[in-house]
């Protein structure tokens with residue numbers, strides 16, 4: 204299966220339309236600075252999702268240096284985005300890339316903890332992209348539910364936690380057991396949540412697409 208996935212990615216890389224050149228720069232900077240960014244197959248997926256949904260408003264929890272923000276805006280260029288990140292340096296870099304691409308006026312960047320943002324936010328969004336710390340996902344389920352419009356879509360990246368939800372190697376136990384347990388709890392809680400219809404996709408590092416149904 205891993206072999207199939209690697210081959211499929213290489214093939215799709217050849218035939219799929221490429222994003223603008225500046226995407227390569229954001230990606231290269233992210234990799235060089237070891238700043239986590241979404242994988243390209245996730246980028247292609249979320250671009251298409253945005254292109255289909257055409258969300259008026261997007262909340263990105265953990266916008267980092269804007270790689271995912273740009274993929275989403277590529278799919279839905281008219282969307283307005285609220286981007287949250289507590290890391291000042293990343294947010295500054297994020298702002299510079301958005302100025303360069305010309306999308307800065309549509310993106311409201313907030314330097315804050317998502318948990319704090321939710322405490323007094325009463326805006327509802329068409330799409331929420333959850334890409335912050337995996338350990339924090341469960342604690343934000345109800346906030347995401349409340350801040351989504353009925354019929355809105357929640358997308359969550361890395362639900363396989365670098366494949367560790369399938370089982371931990373002995374050397375990973377000490378460092379990751381707690382985080383993996385929290386992520387498994389998240390996946391189970393989401394699958395049983397009465398207000399969401401969920402689809403868990405074996406794409407990238409595992410992606411959850413959930414629609415608020417009530």
Ligand SMILES: C[S@@+](CC[C@H](N)C(=O)[O-])C[C@H]1O[C@@H](n2cnc3c(N)ncnc32)[C@H](O)[C@@H]1O
Nearest residue numbers: 239240241265267270271288289316317335336
């Ligand atoms: C995986 S990176 C985001 C990558 C980004 N979405 C992209 O693809 O370019 C996660 C980001 O979430 C931020 N973060 C983690 N936990 C957070 C929280 N509770 N509130 C706000 N930001 C958070 C980190 O500072 C980091 O920049």
